[in-house]
Amino acid sequence: MADISENVVFHGKLSELYRLAKEGKITTKLQGSHTRPCKFWTAMKILSGIRNAIVIAHGPSGCAYGVKAAYKLTNSRNSGSPYESVVSTNVDMKRIVYGGEKELKGAILEVDQKYTPDLIVVATSCATGIIGDNVDAVVDGLKDQLHAQTLIIHCEGFAGEYRSGFDLVFKELVKLMEAPNPEEQARLADAVNIVGGKMGPERTEVDTDVKELMRLVEGMGARVHSVIAGNCTMEELRTAASVAVNCTLCLDIGYVIGREMLSVHGTPLNSTILPYGIAATEKWILEAARYLKKEEEAKALMAREYEAIRVEFEEAKSHLVGKTAIVEGHDAVKSLSIAHMLEHDFGMRAIIFNFHPWDTGARETSIDYLLETGIDPEILITKGTLAFGKYESMQQTEEELLKFLGGIDTSSVVYFGSSLSFPSIPLVDLNAILNRPRFGYRGALKVAQCINKALNYSFRPRSWLSKKMVFPKKAGLASASSLTPKLSQDLPDCTVYAGRRRGRCLNS
């Protein structure tokens, strides 16, 4: 590969990057174009996955409107959910001056009557957080008058970094769970929870990763009690702590609720990296089976599943051993899991390209886990990663990637990343909806098939039309110029943010 040393910020193992970040020897500041939603938004993303729950956003209407438009509408459009409300106390100027507790009390009573939900969640916003409404007292004072259970989430947008909303809600959900009892434990002895889900029901027309995990769980004679919080019910949450084991869907955010349930209720936790590929899937299955006491069934399942893909998988693998994979690093946990799969299952050399140093802090739990279990992939970070723009479609990272690849033989390297990137090597986009499921044995086969397709059609130049769309002439630093509103919802915004040096979260 070509020498691009003048463009390289870091090239080495994940453990080395992690050390440098901890010692402050590499910048971990996230530039404006890559920043995230606030705590309120991330809290709402998890809360959107609880069925027949109404969130009352205590504040002005814009906060409730924004999350409803982003999450609830997506649930309806993609997953066939009915129209779902997010309620606001619609706090106005008068309430800002005189306090909004009366509005909140009225709203809770109205919501209980008009929606008859199983759960009313009161989520605070910046405005009501600042004026100091005593939300806890209001909710506590009403509990006896309500049909619904209640939960309070203090998620003012200024009160934490973006992922603090995920963690907070997952911890608070544990408060809705009853302590395990022998009767429930016996009933749920063959059941697992999949933890770390969000937003709502699975798409019925897509072979999603969650559905694949459920199929595998059932394949060893067990069942899934609840996907938390992926369209879970209050009844499921109530008894969730009595299952045989919690299995993480996403190591990163599933780990928080898993740890909390382990700590509060002693529910065992099966936490591995994302089950991409056979090695990670087998680890996921065997660990679950240990708590389910279904080791033999698990082994039989693994043999059946492997046999079903063996011929095609091994054929694909034989073409891949020894080849190099460049894995786009903008989705940190996913890229680490994919790298693990490519190394362990396919015998490839995986290089994670442009893993942002910021992720060493944001994904600390996952990285600790990976390093402890001996997974220490190669990371390459170029200057473009730290520049303003979009990871997937940035002229600078694109040029750096092309330079890195140099005059490489296109048949020896595969790029795993967004198809909004145009490297001169075969490209596999695992986010494409046709490439699901990605987990499990079927996922491993799907990946193998994707790689084969990419290699077989590497003679076809990438679409000149698509490339010109993404990289228009004179686009400057950034690209992806013409975003339709729908697409822009899925991409990071491009706001420049002030540094954290003065402001900070008091709880951080």
Place this chain on the structure above:
Amino acid sequence: MLEQLKFENCNHSRDPIVSCALEGVASVIAGIQDVSIVIHSPQGCAATVAAAYDAHETDFTKRKVACTRLFESDIIMGASEKLMDLIRQADKSFGASVLFIVGTCSADIIGENLEGICAEMQPEINAKLIPVTAGGFRGNSYEGMEMGLAALLPIIRKHETKKEKTVNLIAPQANLNPTWFADFHWVREVLGKLGVEVQTVFSHDTSMAQIEAAGAASGNLLLSHDTGHGFVQKLEKTHGIPLLLGDLPLPVGVKNTSRWIRALGEQFGAQEAAEKLVEEGEGQVLDVLRRRALMLIPRYRNCKVVLSADGTIGLGLVRMVFEELEMIPELLLFRSALTPAAREILERELDDLGLKTKVAFAVDGYQIKKAVNEVQADAMIGSSWEKYIAEEAGIKIAFDLLSPSNREVYVDRPYFGYEGALNILEVFANDWERAFRSKAIDPALCD
């Protein structure tokens, strides 16, 4: 007198289908060229501002937005210094001619003195600083648009002499057509054919120089029934520019379009040109419908329909669905409170059509759902939200016409004007056909 629906249990809780004042303010600023915004807020509010830029489909590379990203200690200790630093940084890196300094809920409540900071910093900053206080609690996005427009008033220069046959176009973006740009372009095109020049657009792709020169226009055309009324009143009072066609529904549907064009022709002494447009436009609609849409008559006649829309599109649709399609508007649900003038228009329209249809203004999601469940309707006109509500209520047909829509529209399509009427009818026809396609037949049984 309009017969308005009443809802229980809605005094303290709302399921909003309209965003807050911040988005409204930002949607005015996002329509101005070469300006940037510094939002004094926690980071989540940047998503609301981004939504306003999305509505204008502003190129990623042209979005010049900075956010102070307030955290707890800023809220407690104040963050004026942080804001001042970011203003300096934004001025240097964006190089825009104007910087809007927008305070959202947090900055507004803790009492950050945006006007004072801007006045103090102006001598050292190259860009002109314009402070706007836009706490989301100050209103909904329609009210926010009024606030954003009001912030532009001091920039408009006085012109004693008005340019003849020139108009300002106001609030084109306050329109639920998913490609509202096409409505805006249709208006410009019609004005051009009548010999009328557009002075300033408030705002879409508008330069600061155009805003400064808006006082020279001889009339204002308000392109929304939901917002902008306060702004046009102030323009009339301070700049002597009258509101034109303020007593007519916007040009949605054939008859409304013809009325609107004729009134415009009369206003600017271009009756002949207006008549020509009407003749051609009505001819075009009839020609297309005769050839391709004869089924329109048996299909829609006496179909009871719930209309849930903004005032801009919805007000005109009342006459279109009742008079031209022979549907029966069973309920009229409006997302905004409508401007005072628009309410008068609605009342006159219903009187003129002999309708006593129940109406609700500034509805929320719950109220739409509740109202829909309490009527017997065959169809619903609205957005994808209304489509899902209709599905749940057992209403077979839902016309997914407005934003947010599940319809992918690549080529901008007007809803204003004659072609606009055809576009609306095309949406109706396709959604109608899909609604009645059998889904339960097993293909294996058809061999």
